[in-house]
Structure formats: structure tokens, C-alpha cells
Amino acid sequence: MTVLLPDAQWRHRSGLDGLLAALDAGGGKARYVGGAVRDGLLGLPVNDLDIATTLDPQDVVDRLKAAGIKAVPTGIDHGTITAVLPDGPVEITTLRRDVSTDGRRATIAYTDNWREDAARRDFTINALYADPLTGAISDYFGGLPDLEARRLRFIGDASARIAEDHLRILRYFRFLARYGDNELDNLAYDACVAAANSLMALSRERISDEMLKLLGVAAPIHALRLMVEGGILMPVLPEVTMAGVDRVEALMTREAESGVGPSALRRLAALLPADPALADQVGARLKLSNKARKRLIVALEPGIEGEAPRALAYRVGVEGAIDRLLLDPAQSVSALAPLEGWTPPTLPIGxxxxxxxxxxxxxxxxxxxxxxxxxxxxxxxxxxxxxxxxxxxxxxxxxxxxx
Incomplete structure (x- = not known):
């Protein structure tokens, strides 16, 4: 039985029909791929839209320009062109196969074989394609039953896939936190544990990006506990312990009680020991922006006894005050009420x-x-x-x- 991608608002974005026509989607030369298909099947919001195509990158550029669509060669060396549409960018990537990999980057060659393109992706649920016109799903590695069962599996041998790109270790736990509601794939977990030291070869920017994405999901605790138990973060973030995971869990409870939206940086502050200087060192190691590092420091600085919430917010900013009040278990979440919709005023005298x-x-x-x-x-x-x-x-x- 053919599985179809459900209709949704994102499939009717302004300019999308013109883009699909330019790429000859009707002739089978372009399909939706990855997150849009995965989340579309789950009925989740789709923000980032990716299209895979058998057309070579220069042909994509030429076709988009002929159709009056702005084309930006954001990753043309890797076959990716970004089409700028009124409702946001769409990334278009030529089908690829890996020629060689070293754990950090891959040498690729273009192909017109959809299965070859799927084979180089990380997880079965990320290797699903959808015909943009009919919605028909193409599944080469059992991604549909895995998605239905909320089961996260690598495509092929987990150790081999991790050796191709070490970042897949962190991606595994991020996707496990978001989609893996079923039993743990022990082979995949063991492969991640065995290869944890390879994370040291990655750029700190890639590590911090994945960690913040993980901390930003709705339910990261189970994945974080597995990471600490397996020593996954020891090579790159040895400061993270099970006590830090407990603090994140307590913070999430307080976020929910107060109605304050989740913040990955606030949760990172909770994950680390309550030491502003150490947090700054970690922020520097992860190549976080100066603004992000300052937020970590402010969140973990000791407070002034008896200081009112608005006085605190006047001194460190509303965001910093909210972080600090939520991170301090001695504070009632009701202390956040005076800050709701409040902007620190300016002293009306000079x-x-x-x-x-x-x-x-x-x-x-x-x-x-x-x-x-x-x-x-x-x-x-x-x-x-x-x-x-x-x-x-x-x-x-x-x-x-x-x-």
C-alpha cells in the first residue's frame, strides 16, 4: 500500500508551485526529503524544507533564474542551492553518494540514484522522500515502520555510519530525545559509546550546535542520562554529570509550572556546575557567542539576599533574572510574576x-x-x-x- 504525505499548510507556501515546476517535479526530478517528510508524516509543524533532485547544481541555478526565483549557491561545492521564496528559503540538493569520508567531512559524487542518496543519510526516518505532487512516499530502508514505532535506527551498520561522520553520535541522542519513544537500539547505543572519543575531532561549533538543539527539545532527560551513563560527553564536556541532568530536570519542572518557554542556554546553565567562571570557560570552549557566554555567567552568579525580582531584573536584565530565578530551587516560581510583561524603566532624573x-x-x-x-x-x-x-x-x- 502506498503511503501518502498528508496535506498541510507548508505544502502550499507562496512560490513553491513555481519552484517545483522549475525543477520538473512532475517529471520525477525533485522530491521532498528529510525533516519535512518525517515531521509531515507525524503531523508536526514543518519549518525547514529540503528538496532532493537529480538535476546537477548548475542546472538548478539556471532553471531557478529562468523562473525568476533567486538562487543562492550556499553549498554549491556539496551540491546545495538555496531558493529564496516569499515564505522562507528552500534548500535544493543534488543526489549524492559518498566517495570517501574521514569522520568530519565527506568527498561526494553526484548520482541520479535515489537509493544511493538515501544510503548516505544517517537514520532510517531521515531517509524518506515524498513526491511533491502526489505525496507518495519512497522508503528504501524501513523508515516508515520505524517512524510509526518511534524507533531510531541507523541506516546499515551503526559503527560504520558513525565513522563516516562523528557528529552522528550527538545527532543520535538528539533524535532519540525527540522521536525515540520506543526501546533503545542497543547496537546503536553501544556504537556511540565505543566511538565517543572521536567527538574530539569535531569542531566545537558543531558540538555546541547539536548540544543546544538537544537541550531545546521537549524531553531531553532520558537521552542526557544515557549520554552521561555511557561517558559520551566525557571527551568534550567532562563537566557534565548526572547531578547536572537532575538540575535540568528540576529546571524543566519549574519552566512548566511558571509557563516560561524552554531555553536551551538556560538548560545548559543548569547542566553545568553552578560556577560562573567555569561556565564561561565551557562557553569559550564551545565557541558560543559573547552574548551567550554572558547569559551563562549571569544565570549562575550568586544572588543578593533579599533582592526583589524586579530589582534583580533591573540589575541583570529581565532574561537574566528569569534564568536565575528558575535555576534557584530556593525561589518560588511565583517570584516570576512581577516580571511578566515588565520592562525595566529608566531613572526619570539626571x-x-x-x-x-x-x-x-x-x-x-x-x-x-x-x-x-x-x-x-x-x-x-x-x-x-x-x-x-x-x-x-x-x-x-x-x-x-x-x-
Whole structure:
């Protein structure tokens, strides 16, 4: 029985029909592949759309230009062209087969054989193709029954597939967290454990990208526990222990209770020991952006006893305050309520107002302004009229001190 891809809104994106016509999908030269097919079959939202084609890359470029579609050669050396459509980009990749691999990159050759292209992919559920016009699914390695059973399997021998690309170790656990609801494939898991040291050969950017994707899924805990038990992360993230996984689990409970959306960076902070300096070192090792590293540091810095949530948010930013309050089990999740929809205000007075009240220009201006700000924050950011009163009091205090 032929399995069909369900109709969905993503299949009717603006400009998609023109793109498929340009690629001669009706003549069998183009099919949807990978995540769009997998998630489409599961009824999940489809964001990234990939098309596989028997056309060579230059032919794709020529056809798109002739159809008035912008073509960007984002990965032309690997056979990938990006078509820019009104509702987002679509990646189009010529069918490929591996000529040689070294665990980090592959030398490929183009082919017109769909099974050869499927054979170089990682998991059976990622090697499904769909005819864009009829929705008919092509399955060369048992991906459909695996998808139905929520079973994650490598295509062919797991050890051989990992040797081709070491990143597949981390991808295995990410996909296991998202799709693998069934029993663990022990052969695949054992292959990942045996090859864990090969992760050291990967770029830190690829490692951090996969780790953040894993931490961002709805239910990463089981996969994280398996990774720690098997020593998967020991070569690249030895700081991660089972205690860190427990902290992530507790954080996820608090995220759910508070209604705050999940954050991969916040969960990474929970996964690491509560040491800002160590977190910064890990962030540097993973080649995270300066902004991301700063967020890890802020999330793990010790708090000021008795500091109100809005005072904290004024000092470190709302995002940082939410991270810290969620990560601190001593804080009730109700502490987040004052931050909902709140933007830290700006002190509605400056040094000029102090001078106008008779305070002499000089170092005392900055000190007095800091005092006004301290009082303003302590009173939970009262209005300008109250700030004027606080300013009068502060100026009087500083003037008395000079007498």
C-alpha cells in the first residue's frame, strides 16, 4: 500500500508551485526529503524544507533564474542551492553518494540514484522522500515502520555510519530525545559509546550546535542520562554529570509550572556546575557567542539576599533574572510574576536636576544620583513625583554632610 504525505499548510507556501515546476517535479526530478517528510508524516509543524533532485547544481541555478526565483549557491561545492521564496528559503540538493569520508567531512559524487542518496543519510526516518505532487512516499530502508514505532535506527551498520561522520553520535541522542519513544537500539547505543572519543575531532561549533538543539527539545532527560551513563560527553564536556541532568530536570519542572518557554542556554546553565567562571570557560570552549557566554555567567552568579525580582531584573536584565530565578530551587516560581510583561524603566532624573537643587558639580553628583537610584529601586520604581521627593531628600543629605 502506498503511503501518502498528508496535506498541510507548508505544502502550499507562496512560490513553491513555481519552484517545483522549475525543477520538473512532475517529471520525477525533485522530491521532498528529510525533516519535512518525517515531521509531515507525524503531523508536526514543518519549518525547514529540503528538496532532493537529480538535476546537477548548475542546472538548478539556471532553471531557478529562468523562473525568476533567486538562487543562492550556499553549498554549491556539496551540491546545495538555496531558493529564496516569499515564505522562507528552500534548500535544493543534488543526489549524492559518498566517495570517501574521514569522520568530519565527506568527498561526494553526484548520482541520479535515489537509493544511493538515501544510503548516505544517517537514520532510517531521515531517509524518506515524498513526491511533491502526489505525496507518495519512497522508503528504501524501513523508515516508515520505524517512524510509526518511534524507533531510531541507523541506516546499515551503526559503527560504520558513525565513522563516516562523528557528529552522528550527538545527532543520535538528539533524535532519540525527540522521536525515540520506543526501546533503545542497543547496537546503536553501544556504537556511540565505543566511538565517543572521536567527538574530539569535531569542531566545537558543531558540538555546541547539536548540544543546544538537544537541550531545546521537549524531553531531553532520558537521552542526557544515557549520554552521561555511557561517558559520551566525557571527551568534550567532562563537566557534565548526572547531578547536572537532575538540575535540568528540576529546571524543566519549574519552566512548566511558571509557563516560561524552554531555553536551551538556560538548560545548559543548569547542566553545568553552578560556577560562573567555569561556565564561561565551557562557553569559550564551545565557541558560543559573547552574548551567550554572558547569559551563562549571569544565570549562575550568586544572588543578593533579599533582592526583589524586579530589582534583580533591573540589575541583570529581565532574561537574566528569569534564568536565575528558575535555576534557584530556593525561589518560588511565583517570584516570576512581577516580571511578566515588565520592562525595566529608566531613572526619570539626571545629574542636572541635582545641580538645579543646589548640589555642587563634582564627584558628589554621581554618588547622589546612585543614592537616588538605590532608593528608587528599593521602593519598586515609583513615579516621577516620588523620585523628585527622593531627590530632594538625597540632595539635602549630601548638603548637610558638607557642612
Amino acid at each position: 545629574g542636572g536636576a541635582l545641580i538645579a537643587r543646589g548640589l555642587e558639580p563634582g564627584p558628589n553628583i554621581a554618588k547622589a544620583l546612585q543614592e537616588v537610584q538605590r532608593l528608587w529601586v528599593a521602593e519598586d520604581f515609583p513615579d516621577a513625583a516620588r523620585v523628585a521627593e527622593l531627590t530632594d531628600q538625597t540632595v539635602s543629605k549630601f548638603q548637610r554632610a558638607r557642612q
